[in-house]
Each structure stands twice: as structure tokens, then as C-alpha cells.
Amino acid sequence: xxxxxxRADRHLAVFPRAGLDEPEPVPGLLPVxxxxxxxNEAANLAHVFARIPSGVHEVIVVDGGSTDATVEVARRLRxxxxxxxxxxxxxxxxxxxxxxxxxxxxxxxxxxxxSTDPGEIARYVRAIHDGAEFAKGxxxxxxGGSADITRLRRAGNSVLCGVVNLLFGTxxxxxxxxxxxxxxxxxxxxxxxxxxxxxxxxxxxRIAKLxxxxxxxxxxxxxxxxxxxxxxxxxxxxxxxxxVLRERWxxxxxxxxxxxxxxxxxxxxxEFG
Numbered sequence: 001x002x003x004x005x006x007r008a009d010r011h012l013a014v015f016p017r018a019g020l021d022e023p024e025p026v027p028g029l030l031p032v033x034x035x036x037x038x039x040n041e042a043a044n045l046a047h048v049f050a051r052i053p054s055g056v057h058e059v060i061v062v063d064g065g066s067t068d069a070t071v072e073v074a075r076r077l078r079x080x081x082x083x084x085x086x087x088x089x090x091x092x093x094x095x096x097x098x099x100x101x102x103x104x105x106x107x108x109x110x111x112x113x114x115s116t117d118p119g120e121i122a123r124y125v126r127a128i129h130d131g132a133e134f135a136k137g138x139x140x141x142x143x144g145g146s147a148d149i150t151r152l153r154r155a156g157n158s159v160l161c162g163v164v165n166l167l168f169g170t171x172x173x174x175x176x177x178x179x180x181x182x183x184x185x186x187x188x189x190x191x192x193x194x195x196x197x198x199x200x201x202x203x204x205x206r207i208a209k210l211x212x213x214x215x216x217x218x219x220x221x222x223x224x225x226x227x228x229x230x231x232x233x234x235x236x237x238x239x240x241x242x243x244v245l246r247e248r249w250x251x252x253x254x255x256x257x258x259x260x261x262x263x264x265x266x267x268x269x270x271e272f273g
Contacts, residue, residue, distance in 0.1 A: 021119075022053075023051055023052070023053035023054075023118060023119035023121070023122070024053060024119065024122040024123075025053050025054045025055045025122065026053050026054070026055030026056055026121055026122050026125050027055065027122065027125055027126060027129055028055050029129055030104070030105040030106050030125075030128070030129070031057035031058075031103070031104040031105050031106070032055070032056050032057050032058075032104050032105075032106045032107075032108060032121070032125055032181075033056075033057060033058050033060060033102035033103060033104030033106070033107050033108070033184070034052065034056050034058070034059045034060065034108050034110055034118075034121070035060050035062065035095060035098035035099060035102065035107060035108065035109055035110070036048070036059065036060065036061050036062070036098075036110050036111070036112050037061075037062045037064065037086075037091055037094035037095060037098065037111075037112065038061050038062065038063050038064065038066060038070050038074070038094075038112045039063070039064040039065070039066055039070075039094075039230065040066045040067060040068045040070060040227065041066070041068075041070050041112040041113060041227070042066070042068040042069045042070045042072075042073045043068075043225070043226035043227065044112055044113050044114045044224070044225045044226050044227070045070065045073050045074055045077055045112065046073070046077060047114045047225050048110070048112060048113075048114055048118060049074075049077045049078055049118075051117055051118040051119045052078075052118040052121075053118065053119060053121055053122060055122075056121065057103070057104045058080075058082055058102070058103060058104060059078060059080070059081050059082065060081075060082045060083075060084055060098050060101050060102065061074045061081055061082070061083050061084070061112075062084045062085075062086050062094040062095070062097050062098040062101075063083060063084070063085060063086060064086040064089065064090075064094055065085075065086065071083055082101065084097050084098055084101045085097075088195060089195060090194075090195035090196040090197075091178075091195075091196060091197050091199055091230075092192060092194040092195045092196050092197070092198065092199030092202070093195045095109060095192060095199055096192045096193075099184075099187055099192065102184055102187075104184060105183065105184050105185070106125055106128055106181055106182070106183060106184065107181065107182055107183075107184050107187070108121055108124060108125070108180075108181040109178055109179065109180050109181070110179065111178055111179070113224040113225065113226075113227065113229070114222060114223075114224060114225035114226075115148055115221050115222050115223065115224050116137075116178070116179045116219070116221065116222075117219075117220060117222065120137075120179070120217070120219055120220075121181075123135075123217050123218075124137070124179075124180075124181035124217050125181065127181075127215040127217055128181060128182075128183065128215075130215070131213060131215075132213050132214060132215035133182060133183050133186055133207075133212040133213045133214070134180065134181075134182045134183075134186070134207045134212050134213070134214045134215070135180065135181040135182070135215050135216075135217050136172070136174075136180050136204065136207075136214060136215070136216050136217065137174070137177050137178075137179035137180055137216075137217050137218075137219035138172075138173045138174035138177065138216045138217065138218060138219060139174050139177060139219060139220070139221050140173045140174050141173055141174075141216055141217075141218040142218060143218035144174075144218035144219050144220055145220045145221070146220070146221040147220075147221065147222050147223050148221050148222065148223045148224065149221065153176075156176075156237050157174065157175055157176045157177075160175050160176065160201070160237070160240055160241065160244065161173070161174065161175035161176075163241075163244060164201070164204065164205060164244055167244065167248050168205055168208045168209065168247075168248075169208070170204070170208045170214075172204060172216070173216060174216070175200070175201055175204060175240075176197070176200055176201060176240060177200060177219070177221070178197075178199075178200045179219050179221075180200070180203065182203075182207070182212075186207075186210070186212060189206075189210055190203055190206050190207065190210075191206070194239075194243060196236060196239050197236040197239065197240075198236065198239040198240045198242070198243045201240045201243050201244065202243050202247070205243070205244065205247045206247070209247070
């Protein structure tokens, strides 16, 4: 006989390090806006929303045209939810739409697939209260980790992180990870203008170029609960590299970097459409 897992068992499978403890309440000094991009994530929202701590000012779901019941489930689970319809395509575009809708003074980025634990939000907010302008999640600090990253993705992330550290003078331990928080007052300066998964790298680089105070926060990445990842390592890795070169070219005015960026762009279009 097959026994269905209890809600507690399912919860532990999603966030194994969270246990059954209640998420730490978010410190209430500054209102916090939580931005969650979605695309056909109806089956995952209950796991994610159950871990959102008290003290969050608003939860904004940016839906990219889901064909399942994502929006309906979100409204049923959290009647105070704010739904924003994405105007374009891709994670970067979704975050840009969500950021524009925020009314809080701290913006937190969270994935909808159950891989990032909302129970960690308080540590990001605390880092900003302690003086950081950008709290950046890292799976590779002590206290962080990942049950999801493959060897290929780990290697690619390591190489790209090293390139960014070399070119922009940063000391990041993780690059391609989307659990971050920042002061809403810095949003216009960051100026998100990309559409895909490279958005995390873009934000990391522009934060550094602006000279903002950065604090890395240990974070644990769980496996997606339901469905398949929308990340494509080779295609999205090339998009990340293109962003790195573009930002470096803008800083240095190097014609060679501009040519290489354009060549990578053509390669992406040729190979992946």
C-alpha cells in the first residue's frame, strides 16, 4: 500500500534545513515587498506561500501568461496577493514588471518553484538593516548549500563568478542565484534592462559598479517541488557571458568587447532562436 506523505513530510522534502520551525518574522523597520515571477507554478505555490513569514508588507506575483491555475491558486492561498501581468517574456522582464509595482522600501526576489525558502527572508532584511544596500544570496558560504545544482551548472557558475570578480573587482562567492534583496531607492540606478535568467548577473554587476554596500547571505537551494526547470545551462550561460562583456564594454569602451558581445548574441540566436 502506498501512503501519501503528510503535509509535514512534504514540507521537509522541500526545505530540509528549515525543519518544522515557524519562519522568523521579518523585522518591521522598513516595509518589505516580495516579488515572485511565475509561469505555470500552480502546483508549487502552496509550498512557497506556507513559508512566507509574518511582517512582509506585500506579496507581488508577476505572471507570465500561465496556462494552469497559477493566478487562481495564488489568490485562493493569499487573498491579499497583488497580481501583475507580465508584459514581455523571460525572468528579467518579469522582475522588472514586479519591481515597478512595489511600494515597499526593501525589495526581495524569490522563485516560485520551491527552491528558495521564504523562511530566509528575515536574514536578508536584517543584512540591509545592518547597513547593506544589497543583500545577495550565496549557496557557497558556510550555512548555505544546494540540493539542486548540477556539476555542469556549478562549474559554469564558478567560472563566470571568477570572471566577474576579476573584471569588476568584486568578491562574490556565487553569481547565478536569484535570491536577493535590495533597497527600493536604488531601483532606478540598477535599471534592469534584460529579459532572461541573466538578470541576476546584471543586477550583481550594476550593484558593484554603483559602489553600493553589499552583504552576502548564506542560502540553501532546494530542488524544485513540481515541474521542470525553465533554465537552459548552455543558452543561459551564453546570455550571462554576453551581459558580463556588455557591462565591461560600457565601463571601458573597448571595441573588442563590443564585437565579442555581438558575436555571442548572434550565436545565441543561431543555436537557440
